[in-house]
Amino acid sequence: MIETPRLLLRPHALEDFEPWYAMFSDRDLFRFIAVPQLSREDGWNRLLRYAGHWSLLGYGMFAVFDKASGELVGDVGLADFHRGLGERFDGFPEASWIMARSTHGRGLAAEAVAASHEWLARAHAPARTVCIINPDNAASLRLAEKFGYRPFGSSTYKGGPYTMLERLAS
Numbered sequence: 494m495i496e497t498p499r500l501l502l503r504p505h506a507l508e509d510f511e512p513w514y515a516m517f518s519d520r521d522l523f524r525f526i527a528v529p530q531l532s533r534e535d536g537w538n539r540l541l542r543y544a545g546h547w548s549l550l551g552y553g554m555f556a557v558f559d560k561a562s563g564e565l566v567g568d569v570g571l572a573d574f575h576r577g578l579g580e581r582f583d584g585f586p587e588a589s590w591i592m593a594r595s596t597h598g599r600g601l602a603a604e605a606v607a608a609s610h611e612w613l614a615r616a617h618a619p620a621r622t623v624c625i626i627n628p629d630n631a632a633s634l635r636l637a638e639k640f641g642y643r644p645f646g647s648s649t650y651k652g653g654p655y656t657m658l659e660r661l662a663s
Contacts, residue, residue: 495555495608499601502555502569502608505543509556512565513540516593525630526591546572552613554589557605559596567592569605571613571622578625578648582657586613588624590636602636610640620662625655 495502505513514536516522531539546553550573557567571586588610592602613619624642626633634656642658649655 495612496560497604497608499560500566500605500608501558501560502605502612503558504547504553505540505556507540509565510537510540513556513568516565516567516591519594522591522594525627525633543568543572552586552617555605555609557592557601559601565593566596566601567605569602570609576625576650578650578657581645581659582623582625582648585659586617586619586622588622588637588640588642588660590633597632603639606636606640614662618662622660624658624660625650626658628654628656 514531514533517531517536520530543554552570553572554568554570556565557569558564559566567590569590569592571588573584574587575583576587577583588606590602590606592605596602610622613622624637625648626637628634628647637658641660643660644656645659646657647655648657
């Protein structure tokens with residue numbers, strides 16, 4: 494478990510499914526992300542995939558909780574999603590973040606992203622991490638830039654345009 498001033502981050506647990514699925518059912522939250530509306534079955538399988546990352550790779554996505562309320566407010570971490578975007582992308586830890594709309598504008602995403610990257614650097618020390626962001630998602634692009642991500646290419650993923658970004662270890 495990681496604790497920040499306002500958040501708790503930990504690997505997902507089975508009891509997270511209902512609040513996690515409710516967050517993933519907010520379609521406005523996904524306007525820039527190529528994620529279809531998840532059925533409960535697909536959502537369950539995604540949660541199990543998150544657990545598999547930790548079991549097989551030793552890193553993965555964190556469930557993010559607001560310390561004050563105890564509510565699940567996001568998914569943040571690094572994973573290997575095997576997106577098929579080429580050798581310059583696949584095989585590197587991929588940063589990913591999504592926070593409930595109630596958190597937007599409060600700096601909580603930056604707090605969670607910082608904590609997950611600091612943890613990964615201590616635990617695994619990767620030389621490079623990557624992420625993909627829709628070029629219209631200005632908020633995520635700003636957040637990526639804040640953490641040292643720089644564009645290195647573009648791609649189409651699930652029918653949408655994406656900027657591929659990388660962050661080199663310092």
